[in-house]
Amino acid sequence: MPSHLDTSLACVEDVIPFNRKQQNDRGREPSSPFPIARPSKRGSVPSITSLKGIILVADDDENVREPLVELLRLNCYRVIAVENGEQAFKEICSQPVDLVLLDVMMPGPTGFSVCRAIKIRPETRFVPVVLITGLASAEDRIRGIEAGADDFLLKPVKKEELLARVRSLVRLKRYTDELENAETVLCTLARSIEAKDPYTEGHCDRLSRSAVSLAEKVGLSREDCNDLRRSGIVHDIGKVAVPEFVLLKPGPLDAAERKIMEEHTIIGERICAPMKSFHNVLPIIRWHHEKQDGSGYPDHLKGEEIPITARILQTVDIYDSLTTDRPYRKALSQEKALEIMWEETRRGWWDADLVSALEGLLTESPLELAAASV
């Protein structure tokens, strides 16, 4: 970064005041709490390539907001400044943002509720949120943590502290983006394999949704549900190594072809293994074709040796394949599919509790799972 920026920042006060009253008490010009260092005219505007990130600043008090904005711009961040929570949420939904600095007390939705809304929305849940507050009580901190805030800054905001937090959270957002990109590549690969077979189109997305529904029904944690959501998409990714004459064969596979096909569980695990965030997804990929009596593959695990998440995925996987068209038969009805699953459960293949839970789910909310199966 050009050295003139550092020099100009040296004259910015260390503390950003937090309201007009405090500022006036200190006898300053209302619109300018401290001398704002402006970039010199010669090449001082940060070029697009030197931008460090995009920061959304939401504060109804311009005497707090404007100095914050200036400070961040001088430090090569692109800043979107808004006056209330409603505008803040609108902005974050309409463009990519690397970090949100939210005042807690604003007209309309408070910083707590905007933070909660950001963290609930799948597209924005990984955007770090810092709550800027004059409230130092433990109760407010707990409210902030419950709303999903990543960090807090107490008013009056200290310049160096602010910049240090901003730097580290924007860096964290970069790592999350990289991880998300890698996940997107894996999911795209998985979907491209699915697209090869017209009979399995939409299977991954359906499985992803119905596996989460069944996991919620049997009381699994949010983390397990998240692993199942991802495994629904990538569980058959190892089929990338299965030749098309085997993958798309309309009739039954012979012994050699079956052996090739069964490899997809091990290959899938190998493809996803480098992703640390897929650590708990790997057992689901490897063991989604195991059977309760040990007659499945690849490791012939029995009963509870097969993780519950893998058993959930296989339960909805079987139901989905029975209720969709195949080259050799039309889709079966819900009743017929369950009848077959119960028959195979008695034979010792599937987890009776999970088949029963699936049946309950289909009875309780047929539309929900029907939507998942269409």
Ligand SMILES: [Fe+2]
């Ligand atoms: Fe599979």
